[in-house]
Amino acid sequence: MTLPEVQLDHTVVHSTDRSASAHFLAGIxxxxxxxxFGPFLPVDLANxxxxxxxxxxxxxxxxxxAFLVRDEDFDAMIGRLxxxxxxxxxxxxxxxxxxVNDLFGGRGAYFADPDGHNMEIMTVRYERP
Structure with missing residues (x-):
């Protein structure tokens, strides 16, 4: 059976201050x-x-x-945090x-944004059985 090609295009991040939250995450x-864009303040990801x-x-x-990041960018993000x-x-x-964790041979960390969203940066995708 052939599965349809489905990709995530965008998602809404609810916030009490869209500007503060968007600039916080973009900065990190x-x-x-x-x-x-209408009522939204967008942050575009590489994918x-x-x-x-x-x-x-x-x-x-x-x-x-959760954000998959390049290993060479991880330390800079930790530094910005x-x-x-x-x-x-x-x-x-x-x-x-x-x-920092070392799950699946990579590195990862979690942090809260201004509204308490649990943000994650990781350098390796999680392996599923």
């Missing part, structure tokens, strides 16, 4: 914030996926966003501060 990842930051008036439900005073963790439950 070394990306640019795009021009507003063509767009994160559309949307400002909401109510509470924001925390989500998880440290410079911004943002604690990073080796685990998704934030129990091991200022540590």
């Amino acid at each position: 990842l070394g990306l640019e914030v795009g021009a507003p 063509g996926v767009t994160l559309d930051f949307l400002q909401t008036s109510g509470p924001v439900r925390e989500q998880h966003y 440290e410079a911004a005073g943002v604690t990073y963790y080796a685990d998704p439950n934030h129990r091991h501060p200022h540590e």
Whole structure:
């Protein structure tokens, strides 16, 4: 059976301040914030996926966003987290501060954005059985 080709094009990231959240994440990842598009403030990723930051008036439900990054960019991202005073963790439950994991032979870290979204940077894709 042939499966259809399906790719993620964009996703909405709810935030209490779309500008602050978009600029925070773009700054950590070394990306640019795009021009507003309707109610959205976009951050484009290298694989063509767009994160559309949307400002909401109510509470924001925390989500998880994982970013596959080049190994040569990882240390710079950790440096930007440290410079911004943002604690990073080796685990998704934030129990091991200022540590990096080595899952699947790569490196990874988790950190919270201004709205508490659990962001992850990793240098190797997770292997699934």
